[in-house]
Amino acid sequence: MKRDDNISRRAVIAGAAVTAGGLLLEKLPVPRQVPQQAPPPQLADPSSVPGTPTSAVSARSAFETPARTPVGQLTGVSLSPIHEFTGTITPNDLVFERIHSGIPTIDPTKYKLVVHGLVDRPMTFTLNDLKRFPSVSRVHFIECSGNGRSAYRDPKPDMSPQIVDGMMSNGEWTGVPLGVILREAGIRSSATWFLAEGGDAAKLSRSIPMEKAMDDALVAYAFNGEALRPSNGYPARLLLPGFEGNTCIKWLRRIKLIDQPNMSKDETSKYTDPLPGGKARQFSFLMEAKSIITSPSSPMRIERGWREISGLAWSGRGKITRVELSTDGGATWSPAELQEPVRPKAHTRFRLMWEWNGGPATLMSRATDQTGYTQPTHAVFEATRGKGTDYHYNYIRTWNVDRDGRVTFAI
């Protein structure tokens, strides 16, 4: 970003920079989804005719058709269109989903959460029981630990942010601290781990250290103001802020306090990280600091002049403290502005104005969190973790801009 180092964001806000060449239009990417409904007939002046009436639930404009990208069927994912989002909140119907045997249909009046194992009093909680406890609301991201796998294994120039890193979402969760529930049942001193099991046909289960239960774990029943959607764990799920998404067991039906990891299928055959030399690391819960530029990105084509570089940064270890951007492939870096308030273990929007002068450019973002940890380069990541590693792909993402303004994904 050599030539822009002396351009402050303040100057751009003041309008000094944008006026020079006037405002240039950006060509939007061609929509990849069919509209949810046919666009209405064109009106010469919408203010010349009465509009549509009040309603019980408001629909999107027929001109706006954001959609997840489904991959697979009963075992699969739906990738969030993160390149279309503004700010930090993921709209409720566009939260990513990762399912192992489809989405179960659960009657909330029949829902039960069993707590047993190394407790004084095994207990069963209905959904209304959970809602009688003191509630808390906090904003957190969830990211699948496999997020970025396709882009790492087989990067392609036309990959969009949705395809590269769409297995993550962020919003305001409401629920009960897991520690409150466990104290009801009476925690025995021998309990050092807990097993959490889902009520789907896959019965996904993971073992988690008790420290996390007593720290910031929630049993969540709401997201962005309303009940969880079925694909998001309805009626209740585990939320382990900053831990890999698969540990945040959806359709939570059972918590068993145990004195060693359960070694369930989901933490032996899956969700361990192969390393060079044939070893694997296990119980790699934490999602390390990471970021991605969501605009400009493939398959956009940008015009010369000033525009915003914008994206998301996050860390499972706490707050993001710095995001730096490079437009010259990492030779020079400039600090981006972080949207306030920056919250721990939550998506943080970063922004920086940039003037593209028509030459080739290589865009990169690198995030640093409150522990001082900074995202590794692709080269360092590959040397450390190997080409075959399966999870936790948090290296620096790179986008190329060619002389025509076309943006493509590099690595």
Added chain:
Amino acid sequence: MKRDDNISRRAVIAGAAVTAGGLLLEKLPVPRQVPQQAPPPQLADPSSVPGTPTSAVSARSAFETPARTPVGQLTGVSLSPIHEFTGTITPNDLVFERIHSGIPTIDPTKYKLVVHGLVDRPMTFTLNDLKRFPSVSRVHFIECSGNGRSAYRDPKPDMSPQIVDGMMSNGEWTGVPLGVILREAGIRSSATWFLAEGGDAAKLSRSIPMEKAMDDALVAYAFNGEALRPSNGYPARLLLPGFEGNTCIKWLRRIKLIDQPNMSKDETSKYTDPLPGGKARQFSFLMEAKSIITSPSSPMRIERGWREISGLAWSGRGKITRVELSTDGGATWSPAELQEPVRPKAHTRFRLMWEWNGGPATLMSRATDQTGYTQPTHAVFEATRGKGTDYHYNYIRTWNVDRDGRVTFAI
């Protein structure tokens, strides 16, 4: 709240208080809306069968049917179900709407915002032009200045929070500071007000002092991560944080810089506040501090034992600094816990655990903001503003609990 004064939230969180009588179920209110789809057939065990597949957009559970309450048709409102919300974020399809001549259908590629009047260079901006400016995202509420009118004029015991105060919403807005746009056009020193006009058939317009334009006003094009919905002003609206909702002109098509208020129909025949003695106050932009308990509330019926009192507080002047709750009609008050981070001119969730012992109770909430201002009582409000006042009903709301646990709206 005499008898609860010595019960700390910490004790309740620690589980000491909830165990005494065990967990009691709360009877839910009878749904007032037909389900959006028929409930699925009952399954003995959802984990015994494969679930439903991945999809492009996730639907709500068939068991969850939150809905706005439409009142009127082309001139009307749709009241948000604020009693069903958790946390602070309003789901995108449940944002309240207030419309004067229906919702216009606007093609975003044909949308234009004209800036003229006391400027050096009259300018026209397309939606893409607006998106080329530096963007900001902030969480703010919008409240209709008439919110609470029915409850003030004709209170009825069966009124729910949705009916009492459902003309408000809160979420993360993204847009361009209005000051940035106006500086592009060049602000003449004689400009002391600006007129904002909507592109609907009502052509709603309001005059606003220039100070607000240069303070925190936004031209917003997104809400909670995605494009505004048509009923929320698509493709772009004015957002004047803390000002009455009607000034936040939807479908914004024109900004004219002027040297005195325009005295448009919407600020003379409407949106002035009649006072006792035949006078009226005009340009009463600010929404003063206010709060409402959303649970328990009419038409719920509560059971004895511990439960959470929860609700929303907000102020157009900045941050909420204190919310106090009374369960004895205002004789004694206890401070509620405020959900962090508390943000200026945004909904703030408050919570307090309460043990209902079966006697009659009268629940009230009162909010104080960073200026030190506290909501007035109903009696003080009525004496000051008169029975016929039309807007800005921010007195303390009161709910009664009878011996059967039935909750009714009082005033």
